[in-house]
Amino acid sequence: MKSKVKSGWRTVKLGEVCELNPRRPKLDRATSAPTTFVQMSAVAENGGGIVRPETRPFGQVAKGYTFFAEGDVIFAKITPCMQNGKHAIAGNLLDGIGFGSTEFHVFRPGGEIISEWILNFLLQPKISAEASRHFTGAVGQQRVPENVLANMEIELPPVREQRRIAGRLREQMAAVERARAAVEQQLDAAQKLPAALLRAVFTSPAAQRWPRKPFGDLVENFDGVRIPLKHTDRNKRAGKYPYYGASGIIDQIDSFLFDGEFLLIGEDGANLLSRSTPIAFRAKGKFWVNNHAHVVQPKSGIRIEWLEHFFAATDLQPFVTGSAQPKLSQGSLNGIPVSVPPPDEQNNLVARLDAELTAARALVETLETRLAEIELLPAALLRSAFGENKK
Numbered sequence: 001m002k003s004k005v006k007s008g009w010r011t012v013k014l015g016e017v018c019e020l021n022p023r024r025p026k027l028d029r030a031t032s033a034p035t036t037f038v039q040m041s042a043v044a045e046n047g048g049g050i051v052r053p054e055t056r057p058f059g060q061v062a063k064g065y066t067f068f069a070e071g072d073v074i075f076a077k078i079t080p081c082m083q084n085g086k087h088a089i090a091g092n093l094l095d096g097i098g099f100g101s102t103e104f105h106v107f108r109p110g111g112e113i114i115s116e117w118i119l120n121f122l123l124q125p126k127i128s129a130e131a132s133r134h135f136t137g138a139v140g141q142q143r144v145p146e147n148v149l150a151n152m153e154i155e156l157p158p159v160r161e162q163r164r165i166a167g168r169l170r171e172q173m174a175a176v177e178r179a180r181a182a183v184e185q186q187l188d189a190a191q192k193l194p195a196a197l198l199r200a201v202f203t204s205p206a207a208q209r210w211p212r213k214p215f216g217d218l219v220e221n222f223d224g225v226r227i228p229l230k231h232t233d234r235n236k237r238a239g240k241y242p243y244y245g246a247s248g249i250i251d252q253i254d255s256f257l258f259d260g261e262f263l264l265i266g267e268d269g270a271n272l273l274s275r276s277t278p279i280a281f282r283a284k285g286k287f288w289v290n291n292h293a294h295v296v297q298p299k300s301g302i303r304i305e306w307l308e309h310f311f312a313a314t315d316l317q318p319f320v321t322g323s324a325q326p327k328l329s330q331g332s333l334n335g336i337p338v339s340v341p342p343p344d345e346q347n348n349l350v351a352r353l354d355a356e357l358t359a360a361r362a363l364v365e366t367l368e369t370r371l372a373e374i375e376l377l378p379a380a381l382l383r384s385a386f387g388e389n390k391k
Contacts, residue, residue, distance in 0.1 A: 009157045015150030018118060019108040024067035027097070031059030036093040038100035040076060046085040046378065047123045053098075061099040066106060070096040073107040073118045077144045082131060087122050089115045105146060114159060116166035121154050124382045155386045169385050176377045183374060187367040193360040198313035201349060202339060210341045216334025218307070219296035222262070223330055258295065259286045263304050265294040265311065265333065269326025272316050280311035294333055302340060305350045310338055 014020075029035075035058045042052040068074055068090045076086035081103065090098055107118050121127065130152065135142035157165070201207065261284045266272060272279055282304060289295055298304050319332040341349065 007157065008161070009155060011153050012156050013150065014107075014118075014121070014152045014154050017110050017113040017154070017156060018073075019110065020146050020150050021066075021106050022072075022108045027058075027062070029058045029062075029095075031057060031062075033058040034094055035061055036098035037061050037065070038074065038090075038098060038104075040078075040081055040086060040101045040103055042100075043074070043076065043081075043086040043088050047087055047119060048085075050088045050090070053092075055094065064102070065099040066102055066104045068098055068100065068104070068106045069093070069108070071109065071115050073109070073115050073122070074100060075105040075107060075122055075149070076103060077105045078103040079132070079135065079140070079142045082144055083128050085123055085128070087119060089119055103143070105144070105149060107149075112159065113156060114162050114166065116170075117154075117156075117162040120166065120169060120382055120385060123378075124386065125379045126383075127152065165385050169381060172381050173378060176374060176381070179377075180371065180374050183367055183371045187364065187371060190360065190363045190367055193363070194312070194357050197353065197356050197360065198309060201353060202310065202313045206341070206345075207339055210339045212337040213340050214334060215307075215336040215338050218302045218338055218340070219263070219298050221330065221334070222258070222295040222297070258283070258289060260284070260297070261304065263296050263298070263307055264289065265296070265328070267292055267294060267328045267333075269320040269322065269328060272320060272328055273326070278312070279314075279316065280308050282308060294328070294330060301343065302338075303346055303350055305354065306340075306346055307338070309350070309353050 034055045037054045037056045037060075038050055039052075039054065042050055042054065044051045066074075070090060070093050072090045074088055074090055076082050076084075107122075109115050109118055131144045131148060134144060134148040136145055137143050156162075261282060263280055264283050265280045283289075296307075298307060314336070316328060316336075319336055320326045320328050321332060340346070
């Protein structure tokens with residue numbers, strides 16, 4: 001162990017300052033005594049702590065499980081829990097002891113290191129990456145060997161400095177969590193905004209006065225029609241054009257080539273009801289469509305953008321048939337009543353919705369970027385904490 005700087009920081013091996021997987025002492029305890037038990041699922045990711053401990057009779061957990069004591073650090077050694085940061089300080093244990101999953105390594109701090117310093121060290125992404133390089137076992141059941149962790153080098157300041165930095169880190173991490181929660185709340189509201197904008201238009205008092213016409217009367221339907229082009233081998237889908245199907249862009253062989261601007265509507269009922277993909281969207285230029293998507297073009301008097309907005313605002317559940325394989329058939333699609341405002345009003349509403357929806361999508365992207373930036377902060381704070389001694 002060599003001195004690094006005058007401040008007293010040292011670089012040591014983790015196994016030199018803490019005991020890994022300490023042996024369980026002899027416990028004179030009644031088999032019925034309530035005892036803390038921690039499953040892997042009870043530990044939150046990213047060092048979030050033990051959030052769902054159980055209480056079991058001592059006799060049920062005394063054999064075959066990992067033992068730990070108050071203040072020990074438990075470390076998930078198996079993939080993917082290790083990479084997800086399922087590590088925690090054991091606290092609030094009944095009678096100061098606990099048992100848990102066999103997939104935990106246990107670190108017991110010695111006199112030169114505190115539990116928080118161990119935990120924060122282990123939560124660093126670089127430590128997870130290094131541990132991953134030494135996995136043993138079959139894929140899906142790989143584990144970090146004890147000796148790999150014991151031989152990892154750790155920056156070790158004096159205990160008083162460890163407590164000071166750990167306390168500041170707790171405050172910083174709490175601030176990050178508050179920021180994350182605030183942005184997640186804003187993002188949730190922003191993601192709901194497009195639906196709210198559409199509902200406001202299609203349920204407005206003005207909308208109640210618009211005539212309603214069957215969808216089939218408003219469009220030309222090209223289901224199963226292949227517009228002739230030079231490409232003849234449709235199975236190979238000659239031409240590198242976008243490819244669409246019942247639930248978005250997919251890969252099917254039975255396909256048809258189109259050229260122009262069309263509205264595509266999936267027929268897969270499960271996707272339509274869950275709205276896991278857009279119900280309807282515009283495709284322009286040359287593109288391929290499989291035979292599980294409805295392909296239409298609007299007739300005069302109705303804008304393709306209006307139809308796209310209409311489907312985004314419409315509950316299609318009453319029109320989806322079948323239970324085992326629910327679908328939106330062409331007959332059901334053609335019978336859907338569509339609100340049709342006068343041309344001028346339609347144009348104004350399309351322009352307004354396009355602008356508002358574009359702004360809403362931009363807001364979502366901004367908040368997603370902000371959230372991604374916040375997600376990077378814990379790793380940066382940990383790097384800073386363990387690099388404070390470097391000038």
